[in-house]
Amino acid sequence: MISTKGRYALRVMVDLAQRDMDGYVPLDEIANRQGISKKYLEIILKTLVAKKLLKGMRGKNGGYRLTRAPKEYTVGEILELTEGTLASVACLRADAEPCGRRQECSTLPMWVRFDRMVHNFFYGITLADLVEEENGGSMGQEK
Amino acid sequence: MISTKGRYALRVMVDLAQRDMDGYVPLDEIANRQGISKKYLEIILKTLVAKKLLKGMRGKNGGYRLTRAPKEYTVGEILELTEGTLASVACLRADAEPCGRRQECSTLPMWVRFDRMVHNFFYGITLADLVEEENGGSMGQEK
DNA sequence: CCTCTAACCTTGTATTATAATAGGTTTATT
DNA sequence: AATAAACCTATTATAATACAAGGTTAGAGG
Numbered sequence: 324m325i326s327t328k329g330r331y332a333l334r335v336m337v338d339l340a341q342r343d344m345d346g347y348v349p350l351d352e353i354a355n356r357q358g359i360s361k362k363y364l365e366i367i368l369k370t371l372v373a374k375k376l377l378k379g380m381r382g383k384n385g386g387y388r389l390t391r392a393p394k395e396y397t398v399g400e401i402l403e404l405t406e407g408t409l410a411s412v413a414c415l416r417a418d419a420e421p422c423g424r425r426q427e428c429s430t431l432p433m434w435v436r437f438d439r440m441v442h443n444f445f446y447g448i449t450l451a452d453l454v455e456e457e458n459g460g461s462m463g464q465e466k
Numbered sequence: 467m468i469s470t471k472g473r474y475a476l477r478v479m480v481d482l483a484q485r486d487m488d489g490y491v492p493l494d495e496i497a498n499r500q501g502i503s504k505k506y507l508e509i510i511l512k513t514l515v516a517k518k519l520l521k522g523m524r525g526k527n528g529g530y531r532l533t534r535a536p537k538e539y540t541v542g543e544i545l546e547l548t549e550g551t552l553a554s555v556a557c558l559r560a561d562a563e564p565c566g567r568r569q570e571c572s573t574l575p576m577w578v579r580f581d582r583m584v585h586n587f588f589y590g591i592t593l594a595d596l597v598e599e600e601n602g603g604s605m606g607q608e609k
Numbered sequence: 610c611c612t613c614t615a616a617c618c619t620t621g622t623a624t625t626a627t628a629a630t631a632g633g634t635t636t637a638t639t
Numbered sequence: 640a641a642t643a644a645a646c647c648t649a650t651t652a653t654a655a656t657a658c659a660a661g662g663t664t665a666g667a668g669g
Binding site for chain 3 (some may be wrong): 640641642643644645646647648649650651652653654655656657658659660661662663664665666667668669
């Protein structure tokens with residue numbers, strides 16, 4: 324399950340993508356609009372700033388803004404960053420200790436296929452897609 | 467992330483599917499073969515027995531066995547049962563309290579699509595598929 | 610009938626993650 | 640100088656995960 328961390332991060336990114344690029348949007352405003360705890364959001368945004376997905380500006384007229392165009396962000400990178408990993412099982416995490424049952428595991432091939440599918444799904448969607456979708460665009464080609 | 471509960475359950479089910487249908491396989495044997503804590507497995511198998519995916523038999527020559535043919539089990543039902551839900555986000559769980567932001571949520575449509583994809587993936591694989599896969603069968607049509 | 614085996618049942622517990630809250634410090638702007 | 644807002648450090652309540660311990664019940668075989 325994707326936790327609130329990743330989901331909130333995504334919603335904030337879409338929120339920022341919707342209010343243009345010029346000017347900073349203060350956390351207070353985002354938190355109120357999205358109905359998310361201000362203090363909790365602060366923690367989440369700190370990560371996004373650290374990883375350069377957002378730029379933070381202090382003082383009056385300060386706030387946060389995107390560092391790239393919406394279509395240059397994939398949902399995958401945002402989730403992976405905030406959730407720590409997108410891996411569906413522990414043994415497929417990047418930091419996993421090698422599993423001795425790799426060769427004989429009856430389920431590993433399935434998990435690998437699943438992981439690939441998930442990765443392709445999330446890395447195939449950009450922030451711009453989500454903004455459009457909300458504006459009534461029929462983003463996708465269900466498959 | 468799928469926890470050990472679901473992953474172990476799956477591995478046990480495949481294990482049982484491999485040792486034919488006649489006779490019961492004791493937990494001790496499964497736990498040793500799979501390298502899983504016996505006591506923890508007990509808890510997991512209890513659920514599977516309660517939901518009639520397995521039959522348990524006490525006493526000498528007792529153990530566990532499948533109640534159906536391997537191809538009559540989907541991976542989806544096994545995971546959903548042991549994990550509690552397959553939903554990728556809290557607001558899509560069956561027991562979720564209705565979210566007031568449903569209409570305006572910029573990410574919900576994406577989560578719905580993702581959920582559908584995950585559901586189709588896991589409900590499209592049977593125990594029999596996993597057994598074959600392990601025996602060198604090239605189960606699938608990568609897409 | 611007695612013993613053994615193995616499922617079943619109840620309880621406890623260490624560790625970790627989640628989802629925050631509280632309060633102080635620094636840096637821009639007016 | 641005052642104010643706004645990001646930034647930083649620490650704490651915490653709740654829940655889930657992944658077990659472990661020990662006792663109870665029900666079949667099978669001698």
